[in-house]
Amino acid sequence: MIYYRELILDRASESRKDRAWLKQQWARQHCRVFALRNDKSLMRWRDRERHNPEVIYLAQAEVAQLVEEAEQPVFLGLDESGPLFALDLSNHREDIIAGIVQQNDFVDLRDVGWLLEKQQAAQLAYARGLLFWNRHHRFCGTCGSPTESHNGGHMRRCSNSDCARMHFPRTDPAVIMLVEDCSDPARPCCLLARNSRFPSRMMSTLAGFVDPLESLEETVAREVFEECGIRVGKIDYQASQPWPFPSSIMLGFRAQAETREIVVDGVEIEEAYWFEPQQLKEFGEWGDGGTNFCLPRRDSIARYLVESWIAENS
């Protein structure tokens, strides 16, 4: 299962260009609003151990008075329950939002994504990506004038009429690849590495951003060589995952190793090894407090790539 995709929401990409239509949606009785603050989503805990989060859908009336000081609410779309918006409260004073926060918490989706119902996780990821983009594009990259939100937060236009440049949400492509060595068919193994930014025991697939003028396959080959010194041959696309943390899409591949000796770069990658399927089955889980290596988090496409490889090779 790949998280944060297959969102069932009518994005109404034509209708949302019409301000009057958006106002009607905002005023509808069943309009629901996500509140976010510095990329974290308002949730409530159903249990004291904080293992069971509940997504909070606020009624429009609960946040109406906060909108004047906020950026425009961002329109996410329509589903069978009605319109769905997201509101960025990053710049609000704590006492002003105390009424809606109450006993609730602003929680990082990355810490709880796989504990949520899949559609809700996708909705929150979408909200987070759009609010992040709006918050970081308040000025025009061409002339430096302030930009204004249009199309329900899906376009920003430069307020300088001599420029009037339109800016659209960006998505940065990144590749993520499971490198396998099938030179001995009786003992297939795959390459997992620990990035210096990872928790101490977590081993994962390699990944990297696509450079300008690079094909996806060229990025895969370059990143694997730069990070681990392995040359790869055949490269096959597997699956993709929207990754709005803050603004990527992960393009998943499997690559066949043509060399075996690992030379880690020592900067981005601290250690990397070849693993057989049986070894991976003995890996622990992120946050389990154990001492074994652990698998990537359950909401990541890295986890999907590793698990499908284990299943095929067991």
Ligand SMILES: [Zn+2]
């Ligand atoms: Zn401009």
